[in-house]
Amino acid sequence: MAEAAGAAEAAGAGEAAEPGVRRGRVVEGVRAYGLIAGMWIRSTMAYRTSFALTTFGNFAMTALDFVAILLMFSRVDALGGYSLAEVAFLYGLSGVSFGLADLSIGSMERLGRRVRDGTLDTLLVRPAPVLAQVAADRFALRRLGRVVQGLLVLGYALTVVDIDWTAAKLLLMPVTLVSGAGIFAAVFVAAAAFQFVAQDASEVSNAFTYGGTTMLQYPPTVFALDLVRGATFVVPLAFVNWLPASYVLGRPYPLDLPGWVAFTPPLAAAACCALAGLAWRAGLRSYRSTGN
Amino acid sequence: MTDTAGTSETADRAEPGAGAEASAAVDAVAAFIELDGVEKVFDVRKKTGFLKRERRRVRAVDGLSFTVSRGEMVGYIGPNGAGKSTTIKMLTGILTPSGGRLRVAGIDPSRERTRLAHRIGVVFGQRTTLWWDLPLIDSYRLMHRMYRIPDARYRENLDRCVELLQLRDLLDVPVRQLSLGQRMRGDIAAALLHDPEVLYLDEPTIGLDVVSKAKVRGFLRDLNAERGTTVLLTTHDLQDIEQLCSRVMVIDHGRLMYDGPLAGLHEAGESERTLVVDLERELPPIEAPEPARVVRVEGPRQWLAFPASASAAGLVARIAAEYPLVDLSVREPDIESVIAKMYAERAGA
Amino acid sequence: MGTGSGRLYAAVAAGGFRRYATYRAATAAGVFTNTVFGLILVYTYLALWDERPQLGGYDQAQAVTFVWLGQALLAALAIGGGGFEDELMERIRTGDVAVDLYRPADLQLWWLAADVGRALFQLLGRGVVPFVFGSLFFPVALPREVSVWAAFLVTLLLAMLVGFALRYLVALSAFWLLDGTGVTQMAWLAGLFCSGMLLPLNVFPGVLGEVVRALPWSSLLQAPADVLLGEADPLGTFAFQASWAVALLALGRLVQSAATRRVVVQGG
Numbered sequence: 001m002a003e004a005a006g007a008a009e010a011a012g013a014g015e016a017a018e019p020g021v022r023r024g025r026v027v028e029g030v031r032a033y034g035l036i037a038g039m040w041i042r043s044t045m046a047y048r049t050s051f052a053l054t055t056f057g058n059f060a061m062t063a064l065d066f067v068a069i070l071l072m073f074s075r076v077d078a079l080g081g082y083s084l085a086e087v088a089f090l091y092g093l094s095g096v097s098f099g100l101a102d103l104s105i106g107s108m109e110r111l112g113r114r115v116r117d118g119t120l121d122t123l124l125v126r127p128a129p130v131l132a133q134v135a136a137d138r139f140a141l142r143r144l145g146r147v148v149q150g151l152l153v154l155g156y157a158l159t160v161v162d163i164d165w166t167a168a169k170l171l172l173m174p175v176t177l178v179s180g181a182g183i184f185a186a187v188f189v190a191a192a193a194f195q196f197v198a199q200d201a202s203e204v205s206n207a208f209t210y211g212g213t214t215m216l217q218y219p220p221t222v223f224a225l226d227l228v229r230g231a232t233f234v235v236p237l238a239f240v241n242w243l244p245a246s247y248v249l250g251r252p253y254p255l256d257l258p259g260w261v262a263f264t265p266p267l268a269a270a271a272c273c274a275l276a277g278l279a280w281r282a283g284l285r286s287y288r289s290t291g292n
Numbered sequence: 293m294t295d296t297a298g299t300s301e302t303a304d305r306a307e308p309g310a311g312a313e314a315s316a317a318v319d320a321v322a323a324f325i326e327l328d329g330v331e332k333v334f335d336v337r338k339k340t341g342f343l344k345r346e347r348r349r350v351r352a353v354d355g356l357s358f359t360v361s362r363g364e365m366v367g368y369i370g371p372n373g374a375g376k377s378t379t380i381k382m383l384t385g386i387l388t389p390s391g392g393r394l395r396v397a398g399i400d401p402s403r404e405r406t407r408l409a410h411r412i413g414v415v416f417g418q419r420t421t422l423w424w425d426l427p428l429i430d431s432y433r434l435m436h437r438m439y440r441i442p443d444a445r446y447r448e449n450l451d452r453c454v455e456l457l458q459l460r461d462l463l464d465v466p467v468r469q470l471s472l473g474q475r476m477r478g479d480i481a482a483a484l485l486h487d488p489e490v491l492y493l494d495e496p497t498i499g500l501d502v503v504s505k506a507k508v509r510g511f512l513r514d515l516n517a518e519r520g521t522t523v524l525l526t527t528h529d530l531q532d533i534e535q536l537c538s539r540v541m542v543i544d545h546g547r548l549m550y551d552g553p554l555a556g557l558h559e560a561g562e563s564e565r566t567l568v569v570d571l572e573r574e575l576p577p578i579e580a581p582e583p584a585r586v587v588r589v590e591g592p593r594q595w596l597a598f599p600a601s602a603s604a605a606g607l608v609a610r611i612a613a614e615y616p617l618v619d620l621s622v623r624e625p626d627i628e629s630v631i632a633k634m635y636a637e638r639a640g641a
Numbered sequence: 642m643g644t645g646s647g648r649l650y651a652a653v654a655a656g657g658f659r660r661y662a663t664y665r666a667a668t669a670a671g672v673f674t675n676t677v678f679g680l681i682l683v684y685t686y687l688a689l690w691d692e693r694p695q696l697g698g699y700d701q702a703q704a705v706t707f708v709w710l711g712q713a714l715l716a717a718l719a720i721g722g723g724g725f726e727d728e729l730m731e732r733i734r735t736g737d738v739a740v741d742l743y744r745p746a747d748l749q750l751w752w753l754a755a756d757v758g759r760a761l762f763q764l765l766g767r768g769v770v771p772f773v774f775g776s777l778f779f780p781v782a783l784p785r786e787v788s789v790w791a792a793f794l795v796t797l798l799l800a801m802l803v804g805f806a807l808r809y810l811v812a813l814s815a816f817w818l819l820d821g822t823g824v825t826q827m828a829w830l831a832g833l834f835c836s837g838m839l840l841p842l843n844v845f846p847g848v849l850g851e852v853v854r855a856l857p858w859s860s861l862l863q864a865p866a867d868v869l870l871g872e873a874d875p876l877g878t879f880a881f882q883a884s885w886a887v888a889l890l891a892l893g894r895l896v897q898s899a900a901t902r903r904v905v906v907q908g909g
């Protein structure tokens with residue numbers, strides 16, 4: 001009996017192996033992701049017309065949000081003190097970051113369904129990390145439509161918005177986009193981890209993913225302070241665009257935060273990804289100890 | 293940690309596998325799959341009212357101990373909810389045991405899931421491991437890379453599976469368009485491309501037609517004979533066991549109820565076959581010779597139970613001679629009834 | 642016979658209601674998500690009306706009410722998809738619809754009943770909570786007169802009819818199109834854009850505003866909202882919604898009979 005308990009404990013420690021093995025797992029994960037995503041891309045490309053149409057559909061659905069903003073600005077000149085060009089800048093940053101995260105691991109939304117119908121088990125018998133397999137499953141290249149739409153709005157914003165460009169600001173742009181994608185990716189993973197517990201509640205993740213990007217399309221000055229606090233300290237979406245954009249646009253920072261926070265999105269992204277990874281691991285462990 | 297199977301304990305059932313040379317590094321008589329007091333406890337929450345929930349602990353697997361040697365082909369049977377699937381899930385590393393010791397090829401499945409994955413093949417009868425929307429061949433190509441199967445080996449294994457499982461015309465068909473039997477063959481091939489040392493099959497013939505069943509069984513038999521692949525299969529179909537397995541394990545309520553040859557199971561359960569007789573008209577129950585007896589009468593149709601070991605011929609001849617017979621058929625005992633009988637005997641003993 | 646078939650469709654509707662009622666966690670998740678989106682939209686609208694009071698003839702409280710009404714009706718009217726149409730399209734694609742056609746029930750009425758059942762559940766299960774939440778924490782403009790609430794309920798019922806009729810046409814397209822994804826996507830786009838879900842239609846500028854307000858989709862959200870907010874004459878709104886409902890349901894019948902002939906010719 002004592003031995004049994006010991007075995008259970010050791011098993012509970014799970015796959016928390018030594019660092020060398022962990023690095024190996026990351027490499028394995030990336031490799032498996034590449035293999036699976038590659039397969040889906042090849043299969044998508046077999047039906048080019050269908051791909052073009054669905055990508056356009058994805059683009060159009062996404063563009064609807066921006067049409068709403070354009071309609072608003074057909075009646076007003078500023079929203080929360082921001083001009084159309086500035087709102088477009090926020091929108092573009094958020095749109096591209098979210099688009100990249102959605103393109104790469106948007107499939108994680110389906111985790112709850114996989115738990116419910118038992119197909120998650122089939123992933124657990126393959127020699128690759130489950131996270132990578134779930135993330136790459138049904139890799140949908142049509143989601144490029146969202147990225148392209150974000151890039152177009154960002155491009156438009158950059159041509160019309162008034163920015164005193166410096167090397168720091170220039171450098172901050174790509175860093176912001178990548179960090180933003182990382183933050184949104186962490187949100188996708190955390191939301192998926194939650195679905196281990198509540199399989200039917202996949203819509204909750206929409207509140208943070210789609211809801212998050214919708215919120216970030218508007219200036220922080222529009223929202224109640226509590227909401228901005230929540231989006232800064234609880235789910236740190238503010239690091240996706242609000243904080244770096246405040247620096248680039250020379251605007252006052254939300255919540256009177258110090259100036260250097262504009263350069264912290266990579267840190268925020270790393271912290272988010274680490275936490276999301278822990279949440280995922282806890283979710284998977286609970287699945288493997290309780291089954292379904 | 294070495295790649296060889298654990299040698300700490302010698303198997304109590306020393307049956308050398310037919311193809312033990314498949315992995316020369318491993319002692320053929322060593323236990324390949326070892327379970328020692330394995331337990332799996334679930335917390336089941338049940339809704340009892342609008343917001344009320346009741347928590348209950350369920351022992352899905354309750355102190356299970358057995359060993360399987362390399363090259364054995366074992367049937368693992370039991371009623372629904374007996375703990376069969378839970379055992380398979382623990383053996384493949386999907387589920388973590390709550391207690392006890394479990395080793396497959398010397399590996400603790402739940403701790404080293406991905407390492408074990410290279411050495412096992414799994415087929416779930418009710419859900420596919422193939423990519424649903426893509427042609428069969430795409431899944432195979434992906435397995436090739438994911439399992440890092442050497443090119444020549446992959447081609448050889450694929451050709452062999454394609455030929456023996458008759459998959460040639462199905463390779464370019466999306467999996468969702470395959471029939472159940474075709475898909476099952478596709479799944480079995482997918483599970484074997486990386487030369488697994490052990491193959492787990494969870495209800496491999498469920499829902500298949502007679503022809504598909506025969507194909508699948510024939511293939512598995514050859515696989516075991518030629519390659520020495522260890523096979524553990526769960527099934528509801530007694531014929532799967534009869535035609536494939538030299539050894540049967542019966543599990544119920546998470547415990548091992550029987551472990552031995554199939555013939556012994558029939559004895560233990562003293563299973564019965566059923567003779568269904570259609571007479572010309574309604575008649576009183578047939579006076580059959582011992583130990584056959586009428587168990588049911590419905591209009592002109594009567595059901596007679598007789599021991600599975602006895603021949604039906606004498607009984608049929610006797611009835612045909614004395615009664616106006618229109619039609620008859622013999623029903624083989626199914627696993628459920630064998631097991632039910634077995635319990636009845638035990639309860640009586 | 643009339644009461645017999647009435648009972649049949651009532652049973653179908655009850656089935657539609659119950660089917661969605663079983664997913665409690667999904668419903669709770671939906672309520673949460675609608676509430677979060679409502680929160681985000683409400684602040685953008687407040688900023689918009691702050692900048693331009695009386696925009697589109699609404700005051701700030703009316704704009705806030707509009708947001709929460711939209712979140713309450715989004716799932717019920719399946720404006721962004723999620724109604725019966727995916728299932729019907731799948732049945733058409735697989736040919737199972739042939740079975741439905743030989744049933745002693747009318748295809749359109751059958752699905753209408755099921756969809757109304759679903760809509761009623763979504764309205765009660767998913768719509769009420771975000772709306773109450775919004776009314777408690779934000780300044781809203783709700784009528785005191787019972788008659789206005791009664792008129793509002795009538796507009797909701799008519800909105801369900803129009804919403805169904807539109808999606809029925811979308812679903813029937815599967816008889817002619819192999820892949821319905823494009824049509825479904827276009828239908829969502831039109832629904833979100835032209836119903837007022839994206840932005841109240843009275844805020845749309847000039848001719849664009851006039852056009853979208855005349856289209857059937859305005860029956861879904863804009864019409865009930867305007868009646869609730871006291872901005873539109875109930876009888877005129879009923880007439881507008883009812884005309885679209887009748888026209889679209891009739892068109893649905895026409896398309897259905899053409900589709901049925903097709904099925905019969907093809908032998909299913």
